[in-house]
Structures are given as structure tokens and as C-alpha cells.
Amino acid sequence: MNPSSDPTQGLRDALRVSPENVPLRRHLAETLMGLGRAPEAEAEYREALKRSPEDTALKLGLASAFDRQGKSSAALVIVEDLVKRRDTPASAFLLHARLLLKGGDAERAVRAYKSALDADPDSADPELASRLGIGAGPDSAVSEGRLRAGGGDREERPESPDVERPKIAFADVGGMDALKEEIRLKIIHPLANPEIYRAYGKPLGGGILMYGPPGCGKTHLARATAGEVRAGFLSIGIHDVLDMWIGSSERNLHGIFDNARSHKPCVLFFDEVDALGASRTDMRQAGGRHIINQFLSELDGATSSNDGVLVLAATNAPWHLDSAFRRPGRFDRILFVPPPDAPARASILGILCAGKPQGTLDFEAIAARTDGFSGADLKSVVDVAIERKLSEAMKKGALQPLATRDLIDAAKSVKPSTKEWFATARNYALYSNAGGIYDDILKYLKM
Numbered sequence: 001m002n003p004s005s006d007p008t009q010g011l012r013d014a015l016r017v018s019p020e021n022v023p024l025r026r027h028l029a030e031t032l033m034g035l036g037r038a039p040e041a042e043a044e045y046r047e048a049l050k051r052s053p054e055d056t057a058l059k060l061g062l063a064s065a066f067d068r069q070g071k072s073s074a075a076l077v078i079v080e081d082l083v084k085r086r087d088t089p090a091s092a093f094l095l096h097a098r099l100l101l102k103g104g105d106a107e108r109a110v111r112a113y114k115s116a117l118d119a120d121p122d123s124a125d126p127e128l129a130s131r132l133g134i135g136a137g138p139d140s141a142v143s144e145g146r147l148r149a150g151g152g153d154r155e156e157r158p159e160s161p162d163v164e165r166p167k168i169a170f171a172d173v174g175g176m177d178a179l180k181e182e183i184r185l186k187i188i189h190p191l192a193n194p195e196i197y198r199a200y201g202k203p204l205g206g207g208i209l210m211y212g213p214p215g216c217g218k219t220h221l222a223r224a225t226a227g228e229v230r231a232g233f234l235s236i237g238i239h240d241v242l243d244m245w246i247g248s249s250e251r252n253l254h255g256i257f258d259n260a261r262s263h264k265p266c267v268l269f270f271d272e273v274d275a276l277g278a279s280r281t282d283m284r285q286a287g288g289r290h291i292i293n294q295f296l297s298e299l300d301g302a303t304s305s306n307d308g309v310l311v312l313a314a315t316n317a318p319w320h321l322d323s324a325f326r327r328p329g330r331f332d333r334i335l336f337v338p339p340p341d342a343p344a345r346a347s348i349l350g351i352l353c354a355g356k357p358q359g360t361l362d363f364e365a366i367a368a369r370t371d372g373f374s375g376a377d378l379k380s381v382v383d384v385a386i387e388r389k390l391s392e393a394m395k396k397g398a399l400q401p402l403a404t405r406d407l408i409d410a411a412k413s414v415k416p417s418t419k420e421w422f423a424t425a426r427n428y429a430l431y432s433n434a435g436g437i438y439d440d441i442l443k444y445l446k447m
């Protein structure tokens with residue numbers, strides 16, 4: 001091409017003077033794309049990405065340049081990464097949809113298209129929508145959840161995680177007696193005797209939210225609750241839900257609740273629930289607000305009855321939870337799960353050492369030396385002690401029983417992990433304790 005007739009020459013000259021100018025290079029790349037010169041655009045995007053490797057617009061540009069040259073799988077690798085990010089632009093979802101459709105995955109392509117509309121309702125692409133066999137706009141079947149992928153009649157259903165049958169029950173949970181009682185009263189008895197509760201005008205439903213420092217047995221107790229009533233156990237990490245691209249998260253939530261309902265009786269456990277319930281005003285993305293509203297309406301049983309589904313949730317950061325979660329019928333019981341006290345530590349140690357070669361163990365003595373240890377910390381203590389005994393046994397060629405001294409020594413190498421949490425919790429309990437919800441923390445801290 002004659003340089004004087006090349007419309008990009010001015011930009012190239014400017015870049016020669018300031019080669020580090022990323023926006024300028026991006027502008028050149030976009031101009032090249034507009035001129036249909038994808039290989040040159042690819043080179044410029046690559047060059048710009050060396051200087052700004054995490055730039056979403058540059059990555060998307062590079063993916064488009066690949067796509068234009070028929071390098072679909074290279075494009076897909078980039079886009080798959082982009083759609084997992086927060087603040088993904090609608091254009092990334094659209095490209096994702098196009099690439100998926102090209103690869104024959106119509107079902108995911110439809111979901112990607114819907115995500116584009118969720119991110120920006122104005123991003124509708126009628127041509128792509130018609131190739132996907134759906135209406136184009138946000139008011140079409142897409143947003144009503146009646147998608148038909150690839151022309152089939154099947155309703156889109158999210159993948160559902162497997163329902164576990166826990167082998168542990170309350171007897172395997174050390175201490176936590178008050179919590180076990182609360183769970184019995186609030187959710188186990190109503191499940192077994194719904195008519196008695198109804199006769200006394202006690203509403204069924206609602207969940208229990210547990211909060212406290214990490215490793216103190218919230219998940220363990222939830223799993224044991226399922227084992228106690230021989231119910232199924234469905235554990236959901238909220239980040240799993242959020243990490244799926246925002247647009248389809250709502251339907252994933254619906255699928256999760258539906259799955260629990262179809263396996264009742266079932267304990268549905270949400271871990272890290274604060275990530276989902278982050279104060280709605282914090283959620284800049286409209287998609288985020290939708291998820292919260294969807295979660296609340298699933299909890300309320302607005303779409304289907306939650307009879308037989310016991311909802312438990314856990315968080316280390318209850319202060320990040322939207323107050324709408326605490327309304328009656330939702331998580332109206334908020335329980336503090338403190339670090340185990342001395343008798344609870346002795347009992348947890350007993351449970352953790354059960355079945356291991358041991359002499360007479362003085363669990364009270366070990367408990368007295370592990371103040372501030374969480375259940376998880378105690379597990380580390382037992383693991384360290386067992387590891388040492390194992391290598392001794394290998395050397396001596398015979399089983400070496402665990403002794404009190406071994407556990408006390410092992411405890412010296414494990415740091416109690418709950419102190420840091422209380423440093424933060426104390427501030428919330430002192431300065432943000434509306435309705436006294438954190439009184440238990442103050443009581444624990446003897447303040």
C-alpha cells in the first residue's frame with residue numbers, strides 16, 4: 001500500500017513518537033479493524049497488551065481480531081476469561097455467543113446472548129438472535145426464562161450440584177449445644193411435626209444464618225444437621241454462583257432451590273452468603289441486584305413451596321449482608337458461632353482423635369492450653385501430632401500411641417486463628433450494632 005494513501009499513517013507516526021501510549025495504539029488497532037485489516041490489528045493489540053496486560057478492551061479487541069481471521073479457538077480462550085470478570089461489557093458476551101454458536105454449542109450461546117442483554121439491554125443483535133432462534137430484545141422470551149436453545153423445545157436448566165448424604169450427625173460435632181438446640185427447635189422439629197407447629201400458629205420456613213470466625217464449625221454443623229435428620233445435603237459456595245456469568249446466575253439460583261425441593265427433605269447450605277447478600281447499594285451491576293432479589297424470592301418460597309427444605313447459611317462477615325435478608329421468614333435467626341470453649345475443645349479433640357492409636361489422653365489438659373483455637377486449628381494440632389507419631393512409628397517399625405504430651409507439643413506449632421476476626425468484629429459490634437444483633441460478640445469479648 002502506498003504510505004501516503006494509508007489512513008493509519010498519521011496514527012503510526014504519532015506512535016513512533018510515543019510508543020508507550022496505549023490508548024493511541026488501541027485507537028490504531030480499532031481503525032485497522034474498521035478497515036478490515038485484522039492481521040495488522042492483531043499485531044497492534046498484542047503490542048498494547050504487553051504494556052497493559054489486563055486491559056479488558058484490548059483483550060476483547062484481540063479476540064475480535066482472531067475471530068475475524070477465523071482463529072475461533074484462540075478467540076474463545078480470551079473471551080471465556082473475559083466473561084468471568086466483573087463489569088464484563090455486553091460486547092464480550094455477544095462475541096462469546098457468536099463463538100459458541102460457531103462451535104455448535106447453541107445452548108450456551110443463548111445464555112451468553114442473554115448475559116449481553118442483562119449487561120446492556122441496548123446491545124440486542126437481531127441477526128444473532130434470529131440465528132439463535134430467539135427474540136432479540138430484553139422483553140422477548142429470553143428474559144422470561146423460556147429459552148429454546150438450538151431450536152429444541154427443552155427448557156433451559158442449569159447444571160445442579162450433587163446432593164450429598166452426610167455420614168456425620170450432631171454427635172460428631174463437639175460443643176455447640178445451644179446451636180444444636182436452636183436448630184432442633186427452629187428447623188428439625190417443624191420438619192418432623194408440621195401440623196403441631198401450624199396448630200400453635202407458628203410459621204414454618206425461614207432459615208438460620210450462622211456467623212463467626214472461620215473454622216469454628218459452621219459448615220460442619222450444617223452437614224451434621226442433614227445427617228441428624230437423614231436428609232440430603234446441598235452445599236453451595238456463593239462465589240460459585242456469582243462466578244458464573246452474571247446473566248444466568250438468577251436462573252442458576254432457581255435451579256439450585258428447585259434441585260433442593262426435588263430432593264426433600266434436604267438441607268440447603270449457602271456458604272459465604274455475604275458475597276450474595278452484599279448490601280444492595282454496593283452492587284453497582286444491575287445483574288447483582290437481580291440475583292439478590294431472586295435469592296430473596298426463592299427464600300420466601302414465592303415461586304414454589306420450600307416445605308421440606310431446610311435453609312442454612314454461613315458467613316464470616318455478617319455486616320456485609322443486606323438487611324433484607326434478616327426479615328421474618330428469611331434468615332430471622334442469626335446465630336453467633338464462637339470459638340469453642342474449653343469443654344467444647346476437649347470434646348472436639350476427642351472426636352478428632354477417635355479411632356487413632358492412643359493411650360489415655362487428657363483432653364481437658366490439652367483444651368486448657370488451646371484457648372482461642374478454632375475447630376479447624378484443633379484439627380491442625382491433631383494432624384501435626386499424628387504426622388510426628390507416624391514418622392516415629394515408621395522408624396521404630398511399630399505403632400506409637402498418641403499421648404497427651406504429643407498434642408500439647410503440637411499445639412505449640414499452631415497459631416490460634418480467631419483473634420484477627422475478633423479485631424474486626426469488635427468494631428462492628430461497638431459501632432454498628434443496630435437492634436443489638438452483635439450483642440453476642442460483645443458478651444463473648446466480655447465488653
Ligand code: ATP
Nearest residue numbers: 172173174214215216217218219220348375376379
Ligand atoms: P469457614 O468460615 O472458614 O467456612 P467454618 O466455620 O465453616 O469455617 P468448618 O469448615 O465447619 O468451619 O470447620 C473446619 C473443620 O474443623 C471441620 O471440617 C472439622 O473437621 C473441624 N471442626 C470445626 N468445628 C468442629 C466441631 N465443633 N466439632 C468437630 N469438628 C470440628
